[in-house]
Amino acid sequence: MPVDRMLPTEESRDLIELTRDIADKVLEPRVVDSEKTGTFPEGVFPALGAAGLLSLPYPEEFGGGAQPYEVYLQVLEELASRWAAVAVAVSVHSLSCHPLYAFGTEEQQGRWLGDMLSGETIGAYSLSEPHAGSDAAALRCRATKVDGGYRITGSKAWITNGGRADFYTLFARTGEGSKGISCFLVPKDTEGLSFGKPEEKMGLRGIPTTTAAYDDAFIPADRLVGAEGQGLTIAFSALDSGRLGIAAVATGLAQRALDDAVAYAKEREAFGRNIIDHQGLGFLLADMAAAVDSARATYLDAARRRDAGLPYSRQASVAKLIATDAAMKVTTDAVQVFGGYGYTQDFPVERYMREAKVMQIFEGTNQIQRLVIARGLAAS
Structure with a gap:
């Protein structure tokens, strides 16, 4: 179920539609086999680069898309809702470009940054x-x-x-x-x-x-x-942005788990009616939806602060903490909605749950995020 997004411009709305189309045609058909066999998705990153999806938050003068961070993160979320591993790799690529963009010399940027942002190099x-x-x-x-x-x-x-x-x-x-x-x-x-x-x-x-x-x-x-x-200094300057990337990826994964759980609950019958109509299950789905919406709100708040040139380090840690914890809970609950079938590989929700776990660990564990938040409060 596509998310109704509040986007700042007609261009950004078109960009989300393009992302959805590419994700449905390029990512969705390959994710199950690649994740099951551990096979690298040859050709995927050139396709994303050709569409301009690997350079979105960087200026046009370097070949970037000049998009606000709030738009870039919503693109990441759309990618993650089809294939979380690819979305993580896109976030890491953007993170890897940041030091050269922010700290490199004009000569270095001229030699390397164009190919990096075009997707010619990953x-x-x-x-x-x-x-x-x-x-x-x-x-x-x-x-x-x-x-x-x-x-x-x-x-x-x-x-x-x-x-x-x-x-x-x-x-x-x-x-x-x-x-x-x-x-x-x-x-x-x-x-x-x-x-x-x-x-x-x-x-x-x-x-x-x-x-x-x-x-x-x-x-x-x-x-x-x-x-x-x-x-x-260079590493930490990039990590706040990287944490927002992972927050968006986690939100996309959680949204997909919620969508699959709702679709299943509308079809599966028990005691003469669809299980979504049973209050116990309906309340579980409601909590899942609240967790996804809350995760999206926290990463968008941090992104808008970044776009406005305001301090956002604490908010980035909050977003990473909230979104990845939400992804772990929502994907686990999605398995519960599917019952015994959720525990099998016949349905993808068990994969979503396995994918969510590492998001609480990388780009700084969620224990480290709490430390960053606490230190930010102490310094304020």
């Missing part, structure tokens, strides 16, 4: 390490300065699009302490860069998540984004 964000997830300042992957550039040694973990991306926005240590981390734009064919076997995940299996190993890999000096030691 990105991955490489911050986490096996021992440094939420504690980003504890990373150990090291970039040692040499003639003409840097030698990178160390490992990275939990890389969405790992082994498939064309470039990696890498954060590595160039000094000591929290101010000793720098940002690099690493091409996929860098000698000394290799990737581990894709993780055997509970969900989101169509898009690989891998480790990466840097074995004395040489990175030219012009691949440094921003100044040495500016890495954590």
Whole structure:
């Protein structure tokens, strides 16, 4: 059931209709098989790039779509309602482009940003390490300065699009302490860069998540984004936007679970009437709908603050927390609505539930979001 969206312009309304059409024709027919077999969706990202859906929040001067963030996030939600893994990868790609757009030199932007935003090249964000997830300042992957550039040694973990991306926005240590981390734009064919076997995940299996190993890999000096030691500032500047992306994806997944549950409840009969007409089940669906609407409201509030140039870090954490917790609850309740059938792979709601779980974990666990919110309150 399409969501009635309040969009700011006729152009943005047309964009949502285009997204729905592409999602129905390109994503929907492939999601079940790809998620079941863990097969990468060849051709999907070029199709999304050709339609301009990979560059929406960036300015036209760089080849972007110049759309407000509130519109971009609703596009992500539409994609997620058909295929959550692809929507996550689109969000990660946008996150990976942000450092070059916000901190790169004009020369760097001229060389690389156009292809990144057009979808000619797909990105991955490489911050986490096996021992440094939420504690980003504890990373150990090291970039040692040499003639003409840097030698990178160390490992990275939990890389969405790992082994498939064309470039990696890498954060590595160039000094000591929290101010000793720098940002690099690493091409996929860098000698000394290799990737581990894709993780055997509970969900989101169509898009690989891998480790990466840097074995004395040489990175030219012009691949440094921003100044040495500016890495954590760059990383955290992008994470607020990334959290909003995941909030939108979680909302799209929850909306799809709700839609499927309502459709089933209208058809399934028990005790002589459709189960949606039983108050106990109807109230469950009502709570699911309230959770989805609340999640959408929180991410749109944060996005509108971002678009207005207002502080939105706390609101981004609230949106990520509310939306991903809602997705976990709504998808679990959708399984309950389907009863025993919901526990089988004959219906997709069990997949939705598996996909929702990780959204409470990545882009900062929901425990970290509570810490960010609390610190924001203390500082206000």
